[in-house]
Amino acid sequence: MPKGSEKLTKARREEIISACEKLYETMNFKDITIKEIGSITSFTRTSIYNYFSTKEEIFLALLQREYELWIEQLQRLRRDRKTMEPLEFAEALAHSLESRKTLLKLMSMNHYDMEENSRIERLTEFKRAYGRSLDEVELCLKQYVPEMTKEARKEFLFSFFPFMYGIYPYTIVSDKQRTAMELAEVDYVYMTIFEITFAEIRKLLNI
Structure with a gap:
């Protein structure tokens, strides 16, 4: 853990988590990397390893x-x-x-x-x-x-x-998934x- 105040450490961790969340809105888990996360934080990518190992x-x-x-x-x-x-x-x-x-x-x-x-x-x-x-x-x-x-x-x-x-998988479906269900003639009721x-x-x- 890097030197500095507990407040700064918490703020850095929260920034990293929030950057991950933002990427997750439009990208999938597999494609998100630490490099991608680091690119939208206010500090260097390598600094992330001071807070998270993976x-x-x-x-x-x-x-x-x-x-x-x-x-x-x-x-x-x-x-x-x-x-x-x-x-x-x-x-x-x-x-x-x-x-x-x-x-x-x-x-x-x-x-x-x-x-x-x-x-x-x-x-x-x-x-x-x-x-x-x-x-x-x-x-x-x-x-x-x-x-x-x-x-x-x-x-x-x-x-x-x-x-x-x-x-989540039963309520949030992509257009591709919906089309596949229709082509497969699956009588499925979509719910929120x-x-x-x-x-x-x-x-x-x-x-």
């Missing part, structure tokens, strides 16, 4: 940031809405993921590569954020669906979180992130 670590940090932003959304929800009917909560939870498209995209693509090609300390930091997201959703369930048992909450978590990995997530939450909550 491209995958940068993407993992981006995924961690997305989880942390989602956690903040859920914390605000619990703070601002003390009570809600289960159906209202299902709608709110679905909307929270609707605004986290980058989270869903990263979850569905190259997740294994990101974890395997990151140092254990970086992976541990990420796992802490992931664990907090599980805790936060369970706290939401306790608050908004108080009749759920502990066992039922665990069943919800271990169904809902794996489901999240499939949201909100629609597919809301439907799944209602199913898991039996509402």
